[in-house]
Each structure stands twice: as C-alpha cells, then as structure tokens.
Amino acid sequence: MSDSAIAIKFDHLRVEFGGNLLAIDDFSLSIAKGEFVSIVGPSGCGKTTVLNLLTGLLPLEQGRIEILGKKPVAGNLDIAYMLARDSLLPWRTTLGNATFGTGIRKISKPKRDARALELLHQVGLAGFENHYPKALSHGMRQRCALARTFALDSPIMLMDEPFGALDAQTKLQLEDLLLELWQAELRTVVFITHDLAEAVALSDRVIVMSARPGRILADITINLSRPRSVRALQKDPAFHLIYSQVWSELERGIMASGA
Amino acid sequence: MKFISRLPLKLLGHIVFLLFFLNAWEFASRYEWLNPTFFGRPSGIVIYIFKGLFISRDLWLDLSYTVAGTLISFFLGSTSAICVGLAFAMFPKLEKASEPYFMVLNAMPRLALAPLFLLWFGLGIWSKVAVGTSLSFFIVLASTVAGIRGVSADHVTLARALGASSYQLFFQVTLPSAVPVIASGLRLGLIFSMLGVIGSEIIAAEHGLGQVLAYLQSTFNMNGVMGVTLLLAFFGMTLTVAMAKLERIFLKWQ
Numbered sequence: 001m002s003d004s005a006i007a008i009k010f011d012h013l014r015v016e017f018g019g020n021l022l023a024i025d026d027f028s029l030s031i032a033k034g035e036f037v038s039i040v041g042p043s044g045c046g047k048t049t050v051l052n053l054l055t056g057l058l059p060l061e062q063g064r065i066e067i068l069g070k071k072p073v074a075g076n077l078d079i080a081y082m083l084a085r086d087s088l089l090p091w092r093t094t095l096g097n098a099t100f101g102t103g104i105r106k107i108s109k110p111k112r113d114a115r116a117l118e119l120l121h122q123v124g125l126a127g128f129e130n131h132y133p134k135a136l137s138h139g140m141r142q143r144c145a146l147a148r149t150f151a152l153d154s155p156i157m158l159m160d161e162p163f164g165a166l167d168a169q170t171k172l173q174l175e176d177l178l179l180e181l182w183q184a185e186l187r188t189v190v191f192i193t194h195d196l197a198e199a200v201a202l203s204d205r206v207i208v209m210s211a212r213p214g215r216i217l218a219d220i221t222i223n224l225s226r227p228r229s230v231r232a233l234q235k236d237p238a239f240h241l242i243y244s245q246v247w248s249e250l251e252r253g254i255m256a257s258g259a
Numbered sequence: 260m261k262f263i264s265r266l267p268l269k270l271l272g273h274i275v276f277l278l279f280f281l282n283a284w285e286f287a288s289r290y291e292w293l294n295p296t297f298f299g300r301p302s303g304i305v306i307y308i309f310k311g312l313f314i315s316r317d318l319w320l321d322l323s324y325t326v327a328g329t330l331i332s333f334f335l336g337s338t339s340a341i342c343v344g345l346a347f348a349m350f351p352k353l354e355k356a357s358e359p360y361f362m363v364l365n366a367m368p369r370l371a372l373a374p375l376f377l378l379w380f381g382l383g384i385w386s387k388v389a390v391g392t393s394l395s396f397f398i399v400l401a402s403t404v405a406g407i408r409g410v411s412a413d414h415v416t417l418a419r420a421l422g423a424s425s426y427q428l429f430f431q432v433t434l435p436s437a438v439p440v441i442a443s444g445l446r447l448g449l450i451f452s453m454l455g456v457i458g459s460e461i462i463a464a465e466h467g468l469g470q471v472l473a474y475l476q477s478t479f480n481m482n483g484v485m486g487v488t489l490l491l492a493f494f495g496m497t498l499t500v501a502m503a504k505l506e507r508i509f510l511k512w513q
Contacts (some may be wrong), residue, residue: 105421132512
C-alpha cells in the first residue's frame with residue numbers, strides 16, 4: 001500500500017496501564033482510505049483503547065500511530081467519533097443534537113442546520129426535528145447519533161459498538177442505514193464490535209483481537225460484493241460461508257495464542 | 260367521562276372533611292372542650308385575617324416586608340452561590356482550599372447568628388435578608404457543585420473527541436447538564452430563604468409577619484397566631500407553585 005493511500009497506520013503499538021497491566025501488545029495495522037474495517041474481540045481486549053488512542057484522548061506511549069500522516073491529537077478535525085451509547089444531550093432537540101458536532105466545529109448555523117436536516121431525513125427522522133431525546137426510542141436516538149456523526153465532514157469515522165445496545169431487528173435496520181450513508185461517500189471507517197456477524201456483514205476487512213493483552217489474531221478480507229444489504233445477507237449462503245471461515249480463523253487464532 | 264365524574268367527587272370529599280374538621284374545632288372551643296386561649300377557633304381566625312387584610316389593613320405592611328426579605332435573600336443567596344459554584348468548577352484548587360471554611364460556616368446554625376446580624380444590620384430589612392441569604396446560599400452552592408460534578412462521562416468524551424474547547428465543554432455540556440440539579444437546589448433555597456427571614460423576624464424586627472407572630476404569641480392572641488401561620492403557609496405554597504411552573508417552562512426537555 002502506498003503511503004498516500006493509507007488513512008491510519010499503527011506501528012508496534014503497546015499499551016500498559018499503571019505500569020504493569022499490559023492492555024495491548026505488538027499491534028500493527030494499516031487501514032486504506034475508504035476502507036471499512038471492523039475490529040472484533042472479547043470485551044476487555046483493548047478495542048476501545050485503540051479508538052481512544054486514535055482520538056488522542058489517551059496519550060500514546062509506545063509505538064506509532066499516523067492518521068493521514070499526522071500524529072493523533074484531541075479534537076482532530078479528520079475524525080468523527082460515535083460512541084456505544086447514543087450520548088444525545090437531553091436538553092437539545094433532535095436537530096440540536098444532530099448539529100452538536102458541527103456546532104462545536106464552528107460551522108455556520110444555516111450551513112449546519114441544512115446539512116443536519118438533510119441527514120435527519122435520510123436516517124428516517126423527518127418530522128422529529130423538534131422532539132427531545134426522551135420522546136425518542138432507542139433506535140431513533142441512535143439514528144440521530146448517526147446523523148450527528150455523518151454531519152461532520154471528517155474523512156475518518158470511529159465507531160465504538162454503536163449498535164451494541166439495540167435489539168436484533170433495530171440493529172439490522174441501522175446497520176443497513178450505516179452502509180447506505182457510508183456507500184454514498186466512502187469514508188474510512190474503524191468499527192469496533194464484539195459481534196462477528198455484524199463485522200463480517202459490514203466490513204471490507206475484519207481484524208480479530210485476542211483477549212488481554214490485545215494482539216491481532218487474524219486479518220481477514222471479506223469478499224462480499226458492494227453495495228450490500230445486511231438484511232439480505234442474512235439469507236445469503238455466501239455470507240454464511242464467509243462467516244464460518246472467519247469463525248474458524250478466529251478459533252485457530254485462539255488456539256495458536258494458547259488462550 | 261370517568262375523569263369528569265371523579266374530580267368533583269374528590270373535591271366534595273375535601274369540602275366535607277374540612278367542614279367537619281372546622282365545625283368540630285369551632286364547637287369544641289365554644290363549649291371549652293378545647294381551651295380557646297391555646298388553640299383559638301376557626302371563626303376567630305377568619306375574622307382576624309379578614310380584619311387584618313381588608314379592614315385595618317395593617318397586615319399588608321408586615322406581609323410586604325416578609326415577601327421582600329424572602330425574595331431579596333433568595334436572589335442574593337442563589338446568584339452568589341451559583342457564581343461561587345461555577346468558580347469552583349473552573350478552579351478545583353479553589354474548591355479544595357476553601358472547603359474546610361465552607362464546611363464550618365455551613366455547620367454553624369445560621370439562626371443563631373441572627374442576634375449578631377441584628378446588631379450589624381439593624382432592625383430593618385437587611386438583618387433578615389442576611390439570615391435568609393446565609394441559609395439559601397449553602398443549599399444552592401451544594402446543588403450547583405453536585406450538578407456540575409454529575410455531568411455524564413459519555414457527553415464529555417464525545418465533546419472532547421469532537422474537539423470542544425474547555426469553554427465550549429463548560430457552556431454547552433457541563434452547565435446545561437447541571438441545570439436540573441441546580442433548579443431543585445433553588446426550590447429548596449427559596450423555602451430556606453423564607454425560613455431564615457421569618458426566624459430572624461421572630462427574634463427581632465421592625466416589620467414582618469414573624470414579628471407579628473411573636474407579638475401575638477406573647478399576648479395570647481391564638482386566633483392571630485393561627486391566622487398569620489395560615490398566611491405564611493399560603494405564601495410558602497405560592498412560592499413553591501411559582502417555582503414549579505418556572506421549572507416546567509425552562510426544563511421542558513426533562
């Protein structure tokens with residue numbers, strides 16, 4: 001991969017907490033621009049730590065990270081971040097929440113409102129612009145969080161188990177919505193999840209991490225055609241074949257690591 | 260339909276109960292089963308309030324002193340408390356350093372300071388304002404600090420990852436999230452302002468319902484004592500209802 005095609009590069013990352021708890025060990029990975037990469041692994045394997053290092057919220061001590069050729073810093077405009085919980089501000093309306101990120105980044109009000117209204121329409125929240133979060137269902141709240149994330153024009157999106165708390169049905173709907181929004185712009189996505197099926201269905205590549213200390217067990221390219229529909233994939237034998245292949249790689253990785 | 264028929268029934272129940280209660284009281288004191296010197300009687304209370312408000316009209320002046328004292332001390336106490344609370348949030352070292360002093364001041368029974376405040380500020384309105392302010396200040400301060408500390412970690416992470424400056428973080432995340440807790444502190448602070456003002460008036464004041472109460476009590480005018488207490492209860496209720504209304508307007512997202 002030539003350097004200009006790389007969005008994110010991790011080079012021999014090693015993270016220790018409190019001097020003795022090894023959280024991440026020997027983590028090297030290159031992610032191409034426009035690639036949708038999922039990182040799966042058991043809880044506590046350091047997935048969220050990887051994201052926190054990218055956002056610059058956690059200082060990097062050993063190893064190197066390059067984001068579009070630059071070191072990670074807090075408030076990097078190249079990054080849009082989406083958390084596991086919707087973290088909508090309860091005192092802001094749907095529109096107010098969708099414009100929260102662009103407001104922080106000082107985009108002018110007419111511009112950010114127009115962009116947010118367009119996105120709210122796309123995520124199916126037209127008519128709910130002036131509702132407060134308490135009046136929205138879990139799925140709707142996460143739709144609003146998607147709109148907030150996509151309203152930012154950052155080329156890189158970090159998503160930390162964004163659909164982890166949703167029921168299966170809503171989750172499929174939102175996964176498709178995410179793919180639809182992503183397909184239109186092809187930004188680089190780093191998607192953290194513990195759900196292997198979700199990772200396979202969404203991604204170009206799935207990175208499997210071991211339990212603590214987090215190491216990369218497998219790096220698997222998913223050869224499913226784009227554009228995809230996660231809901232259609234559920235009935236697609238090719239998807240299930242790839243899923244079982246990834247699953248056996250994961251098992252082999254676990255065996256090899258002696259865990 | 261059910262709702263319509265139930266509401267007047269409830270009201271009717273209250274009316275029947277109150278009529279029964281007041282009549283029992285009235286007759287018990289008329290036939291001296293209850294000593295009217297200690298308990299007064301409903302008819303006497305109504306006459307006292309009616310006279311004081313509409314015939315001699317001398318209760319209005321005292322009422323206005325109590326109301327003004329309460330509102331001024333609430334305003335002074337809560338604004339200064341919110342300012343100090345915000346300063347604490349911005350400079351945690353300041354909070355750490357001043358914590359022991361505030362703890363001692365807060366532990367002090369403020370009403371016991373009333374005689375001192377009377378000497379410093381005189382018998383006019385300012386001595387009772389000082390007591391009321393000192394009571395409401397600490398309550399609102401505690402809730403401001405608690406509200407600011409209670410900000411959601413997710414909201415802070417999100418804002419910082421988006422690149423919020425500490426100024427943006429404070430005014431767009433921390434402060435608005437603290438508002439409901441501050442509001443409940445304000446509700447309490449208002450009641451405590453009233454408490455402080457009336458307590459101070461009972462000890463000594465030129466005007467004020469607390470002073471009227473102390474005078475009536477010392478002259479064994481129980482109808483007056485009951486009447487003034489009732490007026491104070493109405494005043495307190497009006498304040499609480501008004502605060503709840505304001506809260507509903509400003510915190511409609513809750």
